[in-house]
Amino acid sequence: MNARAVARRRAASPAAPGRVPGIALTAGGYHGTMGNWFPHRQTEFSASRERSRIQARADDLAGNDPNAASLIGGMTVNIVGTGIRPQSTLSAARLGISEEAAARLRDAIEREFARWACRPDLADAGNRLTFWQIQSLNLRTAMVKGEFLNLCVDRGDPYAPYSLALQVLSPLRLITPGDLTLSPHVRDGVHLGARGEPVGYYIANPDPLTGRLDVGLAANVPYYKAREAWRPVTLHAFPQIDEEQVRGVSILAPAMKLFRDLADYMDYELVGQIITAAFPVVIESDQPVAAGIGMDPRGKSRLRPAGREVREIEPGSVLHLYPGERGKTLDAPRPNSNFDMFVARHLRSAGASAGMPYEVGTKDFSKTNYSSARAALIEAWRVFQRYQSWLESAFCRPVWEAEVEEAFARGYIEIPEGAPPFLDAREDYLAARWVPPRRGHVDPVKEIEADIMALEAGIKNYSEVIETHSGDWETAFAQRAREERRIAELGLSFDLSGRAPDAAPGDETEEATDAEK
Known part of the structure; x- marks a missing residue:
């Protein structure tokens, strides 16, 4: 078929221009219950006041409402737990060194970071919190106030092994100075660059007596850069839910x-x-009142005297009523x-x-079976993973890069022979992944059997399986090798077939329990 024949099959001329009007949508109308629905758009000034009010109310709920406190506490424990731990993943090939040298270098990097992270007198400028505890505090602050705020400060102690320390601040201290309220580059205490990126922050100092944050002039409100070259100075982050958002919103707000x-x-x-x-x-x-005038034959009043009314009853008390009175x-x-x-x-x-199923938010699994409980936990874990990924990129990774860089600069980590200098391959030296806390199990036997089947089928590898149990496969394998050598030295023997014992008479399976429910 040639081009001329194809052209004959087409319409000789286009249809007349125009468009058939679409159906009017109820969502855009003002009929019935939609008649009084007029959404309000915030201005820059009203949005700041609203955010402050929401933060104050969220603080009150998190401190005084048991249900809100349970939701915030439960999410914090499941997302961070005892800490999201780093594992160096630097590549031997990219650094031009042997795999053995790369393994030793990974161990040295992780050891130096743990040395800093586990000591409150190194990680925290206030000498109270470890790095893992700062993770938890930052996440809780972001849940309640919608954002967290940290400063990377110089400890200033010449005898300390590291100078980097984190100062945890309340995000309420981010305030626009009074003489910059009309500046297009400053929004709610955040100084924005040409592309809308944060380049600095105005962090007010509370009054030492009243704690009030008065809006002063820019000259009286300390200004901190977001970064100095590639190194972080101010860590301010929030889960972004709006396109041009510069400050966070509490998870309790909706x-x-x-x-x-x-x-x-x-x-x-x-x-x-x-x-x-x-x-x-x-x-x-x-x-009636008159009926009580006078005395009965025993000389007692027929009417309860004024001021002798029964106002309260104590436990175990017996009432003696006047004539004509009844207790009801x-x-x-x-x-x-x-x-x-x-x-x-x-x-x-x-x-x-907040993305939490009822069972997880209230910790009430009394009316669920195995399948429902597992579905609720899986749904919750998707939300946990989202926040873990956010916290990793917003907080954990910048701190990891700053601390490991200082460890190399101070000579605590020796660069293997043949490897490039640190600054020439900075990203390769700092490559890492973060291991979240261990997931819970509704039925450990079933889930471990599923992992074994996935390994045998080649769907998963050991690294993925061990990571779901909050472990590092290299550390796990090294520990297992040491254990097996020690077992052989002692002449011990264990049954590691992995077979579950036969169910005893009267034992019920999960399927049977589910069927009964």
């Missing part, structure tokens, strides 16, 4: 009203329970029949706003 309303509701229910438990009594009398208890059934359902529904919504 569900903040839910947390507050639920706390009020539970307080009211608790007060109602206390009143019910107090056995409230009302004294009723059918005697108030029936206030508590809790409400929908209490559990109402609370669970609110907690599901609040947890979902």
Whole structure:
């Protein structure tokens, strides 16, 4: 078929220009319940005030609301745990050295970093926290306040093995000086460059007596650069959820009203329970006032004297009523029949706003089976991995690079013969991966069997399997070799077939338990 024949099959001329109008979308209309929906766009000044208010409310929730505190604490423990640990992955081929020399160099780098990271008097400018604890604190601060703020300071101690130290600051101290509020390059305490990148920060000093952060002039608010050459000076980071965002937003913000309303509701229910438990009594009398005038034959008043009303009842007390009076208890059934359902529904919504399943956010697995619990943990772990990756790039890696560079500069790490100088191959020397805390297991037997099957099928390698258990495969294999040599020296023997013992009579499998549920 030639080109002329193909052309004959095409339309002789295009259709008339125009467009059939589309259907009007309810989302863009003002009908019914959408009639009063007018989203409000923030200005730069109102956004700053709103962020400060959200941070204050989030601080209050994290400190006083048990459900919010549980959500923040649970996520922090699962994301960081005892620390996200580095493992050097420098390449022997890229450095032009043998694999044995590269292994020794990796060990030396990791040893020097651990030497600094594990000592509060080296890692923390305040001598209180290790590097792993600063990880946890920064993550919690980012969860509550939406961001964290650290300064990389010079310890100034000539006798300290390292000069690098981290000063942990409250991000509330980031403030735009009063004479720069109209500057297009300064937003909410952050000095932005030509491409919108942060190049510096204005960090105010609180009043020593009141703690207030007064907005002064730029000359009175200390300014810190973001970086000095390639070295970090100020570490300020937040999980970015908006295109042009320069400050963080608390993870509690979307569900903040839910947390507050639920706390009020539970307080009211608790007060109602206390009143019910107090056995409230009302004294009723059918005697008119005049009927009490005079004395009965025994010389007692027929009417309760003024000021002698029954105002409270102590446990175990017996009431002696006057003629015509009756004691009546108030029936206030508590809790409400929908209490559990109402609370669970609110907690599901609040947890979902942070990406957490209800079971993980509340730590309540009482109504789940194996499959549901495992699905909830898998979903939660995806969220944990996202925050682990963010914390690694925003905090862990810059600190690792700064500390390891100082270790090379001070001569603590010897460069192997034939390898290039550190500054000529900086990225190769600093190559590393970060091992997160160990994942939990719902059924360890099943999950380990799945790992074994994946290894046998070639779907996974030992490095991937050991990493899921928060381990380093090289360290694990070296330790295993030492153990096997020692076992052989002592003439010991262990059954390492990996077979699970037969189930005892009466034992139930997970499948049977799930079926029953």
